[in-house]
Amino acid sequence: MHRIAMRGLPAVNASAARSPAWQLFVPKLVTVLRHGYGAADLRQDLLAGLTVAIVALPLSMALAIASGASPATGLHTAIVAGFLISALGGSRVQIGGPTAAFIPVVFNVIDKFGMDGLIIATLMAGAMLVLAGLLRLGTLMKFMPQPVITGFTAGIAVSIFTSQIKDLLGLDIDKLPAEFVARWEAYFGHISSFSLAATGLALATLTLLVLIRRFRPRWPVFLIGVSVASLATLLLQLPVETIGTRFGGVPTSLPIPHLPSFELARLHELLPAAFTIAFLGGVESLLSAVVADGMIGGRHRSNGELVAQGVANTASALIGGLPATGAIVRTATNVRAGGRTPIAGMAHALFILLFVLVAAPLANYVPLPAMAALLVLVAWNMSEIERIRQLMRAPHGDRAVLVVTFLLTVMFDLTVAVEVGVVLAAFLFMHRMSEVVALESHVDLVEEDREESASDLDANQRASLPEGVEAYRVSGPLFFAVANRIEDVLRAFGRPPRVFILRMRLVPLVDASGVTAIENLIARCRRDGTRLILSGLQSQPREILSQMGIVSDSQHVQFAADFSEAVRLAGAPAAAEGG
Known part of the structure; x- marks a missing residue:
């Protein structure tokens, strides 16, 4: 999951936080x-x-x-x-x-x-x-x-x-x-x-x-x-x-409002255009x-x-x-x-x-x-x-x-282009997930036990964070179906933190939509004066971020090998501009 x-x-009680349905349409x-x-x-x-x-x-x-x-x-x-x-x-x-x-x-x-x-x-x-x-x-x-x-x-x-x-x-x-x-x-x-x-x-x-x-x-x-x-x-x-x-x-x-004459067969004929x-x-x-x-x-x-x-x-x-x-x-x-x-x-x-x-x-x-x-x-x-x-x-x-x-939109039809594009993206995601499952299947039980023990230390790790520092941990692939949730993480705070640590050690892969979500997060951090630290990046996410232009600038975005290094960086002042 x-x-x-x-x-x-x-912790927030889900039923207490849930708004009445009619408020969605006000x-x-x-x-x-x-x-x-x-x-x-x-x-x-x-x-x-x-x-x-x-x-x-x-x-x-x-x-x-x-x-x-x-x-x-x-x-x-x-x-x-x-x-x-x-x-x-x-x-x-x-x-x-x-x-x-x-x-x-x-x-x-x-x-x-x-x-x-x-x-x-x-x-x-x-x-x-x-x-x-x-x-x-x-x-x-x-x-x-x-x-x-x-x-x-x-x-x-x-x-x-x-x-x-x-x-x-x-x-x-x-x-x-x-x-x-x-x-x-x-x-x-x-x-x-x-x-x-x-x-x-x-x-x-x-x-x-x-x-x-x-x-x-x-x-x-x-x-x-x-x-x-x-x-x-x-x-x-x-x-x-x-x-x-x-x-x-x-x-x-x-013009005066009016309805054109139409028949059931005509509605059926126009249905694809209406959907588009x-x-x-x-x-x-x-x-x-x-x-x-x-x-x-x-x-x-x-x-x-x-x-x-x-x-x-x-x-x-x-x-x-x-x-x-x-x-x-x-x-x-x-x-x-x-x-x-x-x-x-x-x-x-x-x-x-x-x-x-x-x-x-x-x-x-x-x-x-x-x-x-x-x-x-x-x-x-x-x-x-x-x-x-x-x-x-x-x-x-x-x-x-x-x-x-792009080619299907130009040469044929927008509906066909979107349908084919989404299906290709879905198959591509399934292919990537199959590769990830194959890699993860070789993790031994000792490593799994150690990870479970580490997760029990989350409360102590949180208490060790310096003043004005907040941290989130992402688990699982950051792909198009979940990437938009990254953009909402800073909304959870009453006011922007001084440093925000995004823990990504459990993220095996990132696709183009995930990179876009991280870009949006970086832009929001810059607007809010928040320094962003990405910790524990695996090889595939680090490579894709680099290919698509997201690199450490020491002022607004930094990379850390693990959470401990991220906490150390968070406690230190940001490097001077151009340094």
Whole structure:
């Protein structure tokens, strides 16, 4: 059995600590208001909401266009789903709306089944998400292996880039194929329709976006880039397509909710697409919530978040909108802008609504090559090049899972990619465990008796720890299904310890997800001013940590051969920076 044993903490009765089930679904908005909310909080949230709305405004339109829908659809999704995700969700700072991850999925559904098909699939996905939350499946989504997540995220990034070649080059293609290879065949077949004006505008916009991101990262990069490109198109009379020429503009009102007609056979036909939307929405929303937790030091309610995502997707579908989920970039923008409660996310949706009601005609002048440049930058940010480089130094099995998931996402389908990736990761884990069992089977009884005797000394060892030092012991393999628990160990203390010893002598192996969990623990220790000591590392964990860039720096992270050495290091001051 895998366990993380706590040392030096009072025992807590499990039944006494267990909260009522209904508390899992209480929106964070209710929690915030209970604790008090004043005028100063409102001013800060409104400012953060306005900042996020400036980012979300052009991005929502660009995401909708890339998905094969109208720009107004993206705005309506950001308004309705964005408001409900913040109002009902389990995260204090989550910002919801259309995201880049949905582009290839939504494009394929619209291409095969039309907009009505997408609405039905999104309604079904909303019901699945609500059901998943009520069944408390949110915790299970944390068990997704890191190579699978990185593989399908990078695959989606490549699909997004591929979908933008038409507008980047101004190619004259009536209907763009959904399949990866067919798209590139269409591009090469129509390369003669290449537009110098469209390509030049796209490259100029992309250059401007990169320069602003590099030298003025706090500026609203997307809005500035799109505004400058629109002004240049208008003043220079550039012969490029705009939102107005292709879509006829953006309406200045919200659509009336309606249900499309459907039959049982159609529901069955759309079931795989609905499952993909639900899965992707659930995983991305919880990943975004975890990122937000790390930025604000909070803790989201995963099952409540899934219920909110389900309600928001249902409402979005009823007004003809796109699937929605938590958006990591917009959530991070919200936190950096000072947003600390769900009211900031609700305000961001209301600011976008204000734009639709008052200034929607301005969107008619936005050139599509500029929107394509915006999405190219989004795709690059999604690609996680540094994470891929790190994972390619992981064991061969983790690399294979990453590559297979990536290729299947690009060439076939996200659902197939995730299914195959998770199955490969499971078989890889079973193979590793079989090797560990074979090694452990040669341990003799004398060694086992000595280990049992040593465990009886835990209380005395705990008493010998210096002031401000805490220790945990991990027993068993640190792999993807348990790695997330490492991130919670410091939460058990009322205040961060001066030194934290993680005893790993009983950890026979660590995979890529386990390394990621240790990285997150190191980052949290650095934020809290805690020195981390890893003691008793076996050969496989030590080798993998070294390969993936985790080494002793004498200031924040140290390695100890055994627990006694760790205690000695804990009692000594940290080495000076650079020493």
